[in-house]
Amino acid sequence: MNLFPTTEATSAGERLAHWRDTVGRALVPMRVTPYAAEGSEAAGDGAVPGRIVPGRLGPLRLATMEAGPQRLIRSRADIARSPRPFVAAHIQTSGRAELRQDGRTATVEAGGLLVHDTARPYTLDFPEPFACRTVLLPRHALDLPDDELRRVTGTAVGTETGVGAILVPFLTTLVESAPSCPPAIADRLAAGALDLFGTLAAERARPGDGARDDLVRRIRDHIDRHLADPALSPETVAAAHHISVRYLHRLFEKENLTVSRLIQRRRLARCARELLRGGAAGPSVAAVAHRWGFVSSAHFSRSFRGVYGHSPREWRALKTAAVSGAVDEAAVLRPIGH
Template identity: 50%
Template structure:
């Protein structure tokens, strides 16, 4: 995005909206005594956003009011790599001078101000705070800390981030996922170095992401569009990376979605009441749009058709409370129950309703 073709009297407003829409909602005040000029390029590498800003002098403010307007937004941690010009970051009572060739960390979940007193160029990298695996007080402690190339770790980190921002546009999705993981590991190490804490284990980060995916699946079971593709879109990772995350889970993502849907259907079918929903209504409620497919999948998992399951659970209800959890594959037990079920009841069970 660039202000080149924007009328002079609209440039500042356009730029503020572009930055807020691409990064996080902020207030932007130009400081130059001429029509504002700015250029913003932004890319996604998995869950990592990499942006490059080149613009005239300005002040960027992230206020408490702007943060409160989007309470559901995930907390982000940012790294600003100053390419040219200089910046001043104020956050949590600290004021960090950021000369060209250095970087500064900031917490987008809390108010801050970034002053650019002259024409500048900077790389901004943002990722979810949770993936750093650092405690909130550790992130708060390092926010507003400047790191230069004169420091051992800075001498490694700064050239890497600068090169990453320059080539982000050419990275394939699978490569972008791995690079995002590498950046997270490096920043986690930086936070650990600055706070004296132990660096986060990358496996712990992946495990946390797997848990987030599982929670996402459970919250969207009723959406018939739920799929690996929609999951990766929500978490800003590639399908390949998603499948790699689940390699050690003993189940594919698609299979997990179907299992969780079938378990939800089995629980609903086992409930009793005067207005019990039909089998087709239960299937649709949990994301099955094809009744025939649902019936086949249910029988494959539970050994009997949905209507038989409902009838058997109705019979069991007289003997005591139903189990809270539904087994994934109770076929041996169900086959015994079907064999023992009174013959005179078999016709109504299988008959269409």
């Protein structure tokens, strides 16, 4: 991690611009407005005392922030300037924070977890001095449908029970331990964070559809557990759940994804992740493909290029180049359409 200079090292007239730039580089570009002395209204031209420690863990961006009262606003103009989407897990360690996104308002104090989507406008209010840790997860790496993601973003996640109780200490430890993690361990830990967040999204599945939602979740879990089986197909999935193939397809009409496509995308995501973790010394492309249920290496390569825009070998080489600093990982390691 590199410590960005505190605003104390900057002249009074430049401190707000300096802090805005610091926040934008560590997280994503946004507008910063200091609070007035009484802490109730945002003032227009004051300074914000604070410091940020940024970091990386595999594909994740990390930041620890300590600062004075302020409002952070991510507008559509900010999004247009930096369109790469992240999902932010914001852990409040002291003070209070209020998040507004998509018409929702969520407030947390120390120990609380907020989740927001950087691809949609939001406001974060800190009405008193505060400290927090933020983990930015690349949207494409989560492999979640938009409707599932929107059930989590713009909300406060309970941290007493369920996945939230596991996620907060796990992410906190990631931020603290990132500087000492070798690249191979960092990639594995990042993959664990992404999987755990996906579990949180599943836990937050929309109530109201009752048995249907429960069945779809069980089918998704079944698919994930059997990705390595080359025989996995809509027919075997339907048989395992004692339903017809026709009814299986009806269940997934609302998911905007066919079962065959879901199986392929989940297999490709596992392959992409393993190719990144393995590096040049990892298993061969054919071995990775076969491990995750692809019978034909040629079909795997075509499918992989169709989703990620690179052949599997190019994908692995680009990761190696990104580690060495030869290319921008954010620009090249993403599926098409993200």
